[in-house]
Amino acid sequence: MSGCCVYGCTNRYSTGGLKFYRIPRGPRPFQSNRRRLWLQAIKRVDWNEDIIKNARVCSAHFISGKASLDSSSPDFVPSVFMYTKQRQNPNAKMDRYHRKRRRADTAANQRVTSETPEQECSMDHCPAEEDIPVPKREYDDLNLRYSQLQEEYVNLRQEFDTLRAENEQAFLQKKELNRRHNMVKVMSRSLVRELFNHLKTQFLTLLFNLLSTF
Structure with a gap:
């Protein structure tokens, strides 16, 4: 496909300022569930694997302009479409999500502060870096980045395997064409001689x- 696969969307790769996302895929429950939700959202549940692997969803269908791997985020699934009537302001959903994250981060930081007594560094003892609790927000961000990198690796690996298979197929086709060409040359010489x-x-x-x- 040369552009967004969402029904009614005319955005193409040549459109500036947009990102294009693959339909989620992967063997893990998190990935398969995200894939199912995306296909339901874009109304493409009847697509087969050959169509899905080439399909792209543009960033215009996400409230913030980019997809999220956080399952509590409104942008975990594309939700901005021409064919659906928004019951509420999409930005309000994103504002509530950010407020919820801030409250969770504040509570986590307060809990870490109350549970971690202050320790003074001295020449004899200073707490090791690995002994210091990691804030929940930082942990969630690192975990999210890890999931993103893992998904990107899976996608790149699948693209590599696809390109390698196409290259092998092209090599076999070239080999067959050369064989036929040589056969035609031999037959032509034989016919000319006869x-x-x-x-x-x-x-x-x-x-x-x-x-x-x-």
């Missing part, structure tokens, strides 16, 4: 007949 011998025989026969009349 034609030459046939014409030569006819000429000699005609010449003999002419000489016989004298």
